[in-house]
């Protein structure tokens with residue numbers, strides 16, 4: 001064995017280790033997922049399983065009959081690319097159907113037949129390199145195309161995975177491109193080593209980051225949203241309002257909503273009915289506000305919204321509409337129909353006003369609304385610094 005062969009073997013061994021690591025992590029990931037993400041993780045796991053098997057075959061191929069090596073290696077490489085493609089399809093909720101599997105089987109059969117044909121009849125090594133490279137590049141390009149088609153839903157993880165697929169397209173074409181310039185066995189070995197390393201490491205990183213960023217997004221969404229209503233929570237609202245008032249252009253209207261006599265609703269209809277009423281009121285508020293309004297559940301049966309750039313008459317128009325819609329609500333519950341009303345305190349805020357002062361102003365107005373008999377909108381004086 002020459003030093004060059006030894007280095008090539010070491011590199012293949014490296015790729016086997018990388019594939020095993022890929023299998024291990026993607027298996028762990030698939031256990032913690034459900035639905036389409038679990039399917040995607042399983043396909044990605046299989047992708048590394050077949051890739052590792054192909055590398056193992058590459059390592060021991062000198063001891064195997066060459067026809068057997070050609071059949072197995074090509075079958076495994078093409079299957080690897082398909083597993084990646086199916087993983088991308090599943091991630092974007094496109095079901096993998098029988099027809100996809102059939103196309104994969106036909107593709108594998110055609111590739112193996114073509115490889116054997118060119119080996120047995122023409123002993124043409126370069127043609128086989130072209131066929132393998134172009135076929136795999138096409139499949140990786142399809143992975144990228146799936147990402148591109150769903151680009152509006154793509155976060156950081158999906159973008160990285162799409163970039164990983166593109167790297168695979170380029171990597172698949174390296175051996176055939178080099179062979180067309182200088183058809184030397186040593187150069188082929190070098191190009192294969194580069195291709196395998198690029199594919200293996202980049203794809204593993206990109207696929208794992210798909211799940212990592214998805215988890216990060218999930219935790220972030222949970223940390224800023226209220227679980228019952230899906231509205232933003234108090235902490236997020238305060239942060240955003242602070243940004244808008246102190247650091248932004250800062251003018252607008254702040255409104256506090258409080259459902260009237262809510263204790264009575266709970267006492268009469270039960271806590272679950274109360275929850276339902278909170279959800280319905282939240283939905284009415286959210287759906288009735290103009291785009292750009294910031295709305296949150298501020299506490300139990302309290303909501304808050306900020307209408308940037310709105311003056312008092314405009315905000316009053318929207319809020320009156322909400323008050324009316326809430327009072328028209330009939331929340332159907334197992335114990336009967338629940339009617340609720342809401343009191344609203346409104347305050348126009350000028351640039352630079354501290355958050356606490358804006359809240360005090362809206363809260364005073366809300367207090368006035370409660371004192372005025374509830375189901376009322378009261379507007380407080382404008383506050384500024």
Ligand SMILES: Nc1nc2c(ncn2[C@@H]2O[C@H](COP(=O)(O)OP(=O)(O)OP(=O)(O)O)[C@@H](O)[C@H]2O)c(=O)[nH]1
Nearest residue numbers: 258259260261262263264266271274275278300301
């Ligand atoms: N079911 C349900 N009840 C809640 C929730 N959050 C707060 N509450 C209840 O809402 C009630 C609020 O009562 P109070 O603050 O006394 O006010 P109120 O009865 O609405 O009377 P006014 O505000 O003065 O009109 C309490 O009984 C809380 O337990 C919730 O998410 N679900």
